[in-house]
Amino acid sequence: MIRIPFEDVRLELRRVLLTRNCSEEKADKVAHEMTRNSLEGVYTHGINRFARLVRNIEEGIVRVDVMLTVVNAFGAIENCDGHLGLGIVNASWAMDRSIRLAGQYGIGLVALRNTNHWLRAATYGYQAAEAGMAAICFGNTMPNMPAWGAVDSRIGNNPMALAFPGPRGAVIVDMAMSQFSYGALEKALLEGKQMPVDAGFDTQGRLTREPAEVIASGRPLQVGYWKGARLSFLLDVFTSCISLGNSVSAVGRLPGNEHGLSQVFIAIHYRSIAPEKEADAILEGALLDLLRSEKDKDTDRITWPGLRAIETREKNLAQGIPVDERVWAEIRALG
């Protein structure tokens, strides 16, 4: 593990994207957001995933030369076609559009079809929070998780983020509908560790914390068992039906690696009905009460949702972003 300054990483990702025919503007955006993800501790959706993005561009399932187009619009809601463009670029554009609609109408919803992995759901939550708005964003994925009571994967571990701006920074939750990602399972397997709670089912259908068992069965645990399985399906229905795009099932039928996803971006200009000062005071009251919680004996401290990203950011800004040497060498070798 080496530590590399934010700016060095960003410029290196930007350099590679420019060699793949990205415009300066798109290269800037994608390099910035992926570096920021690592900076804030979301390593799986930052630098570690960059080589895969470049492969996806080379495969032609991520297209760097397209522009999102609006399909249908009515008042504060719109659906758009991403034409398989860069996931981060499309999603940022869609959230920006949703924020503009919310500025006009109080709330905006943009549904996006034929897009690609947005990397980190929180990115678009922060984008709204920086504009003084609350956000609800969710998207679908390829089939990678079974329905409740099923063996084969027909639903997605669909991501969802809720963000609310506050005086200490955005309060935010960014969660996939599986308890652990395959990335987290593989990491634990390499390190010879068990997962801290049940992570899925083994091939006999028994709950297990052993990452190898879950990888073997292909049955990661749904968040909250039947609850997350159902919520995942609803998120898929919302994204695909409103955008007129691919459902998880349809994504699974596309040839090649995961692409052609559907996403929804809701921005809420709540300050138009709830003055910032009053809303901030209510948020601060809730937050202070949360932090007063009595800790369990194994708990270091209680945090509020969003604090860790701020702290990791500060640490990595000061010390450099921790990067696996092989990952870094692979990116440097991309010409």
Next chain:
Amino acid sequence: MIRIPFEDVRLELRRVLLTRNCSEEKADKVAHEMTRNSLEGVYTHGINRFARLVRNIEEGIVRVDVMLTVVNAFGAIENCDGHLGLGIVNASWAMDRSIRLAGQYGIGLVALRNTNHWLRAATYGYQAAEAGMAAICFGNTMPNMPAWGAVDSRIGNNPMALAFPGPRGAVIVDMAMSQFSYGALEKALLEGKQMPVDAGFDTQGRLTREPAEVIASGRPLQVGYWKGARLSFLLDVFTSCISLGNSVSAVGRLPGNEHGLSQVFIAIHYRSIAPEKEADAILEGALLDLLRSEKDKDTDRITWPGLRAIETREKNLAQGIPVDERVWAEIRALG
């Protein structure tokens, strides 16, 4: 257990509400929805909770003689004060208002403060679905669940529903942020049963399926462990800050039983940008794929979210609603 026709239950609840100074309109609404909850299998939020509602009216924390008022409005979003009125009446009114806003702007959001228990989150999802709209609704509760890593209850098992209309009926998820309600734990305890999965922590901080252990520790399991704990906090922040109402923490400080809650109702008139026929086809494709899942050996069948309510409704319409005799006697005795 006896079985009573829908109409007999409804008229009996209506009769009692009229003796408690409810208007005919409000008595009709509350009696209908609470009876419907039992009809569709949500017994905990139907007839079984009726005597408690009547007690809450007598305590003065549910007021039958107030009307919801709009506080602030901007385009497609509004916040309202429920003045501690009947939870079902306030929530139905707020969702109706959100549906009207969505009809005009494509999407509507109504945030409601100083209201009471809405009984079943799905009610308002169905309400939107019947108007041809999708819905996202959520609310807060009194403090009844610990934050992640905490021992004492400072967050709520805040309910959330997502609903989407479809040709087979609404696809719907209605979930609280705890894996099991205290009602479900108490029922299992009485029946001498374990919960089917981990239900919370014991007083030593270990995960357990024993309802008695969870009731003793007061530490029910958050949906998806840390994920649901964080989502619960975000839902509380959204509801309380947008409505300028009580957060979970503030609800906990009010004297007496749970009251003065905050809720959010989002209606999405998606058919204005996604023609019904096309959206229905995408939904049906996703649904059929889900039903093609290979069952685990212990699974009877795979269902889609919303089917069980339809089936239970049909059965209970034909055979009568199953009602505990003591519960029925208690309601009959209310004069």
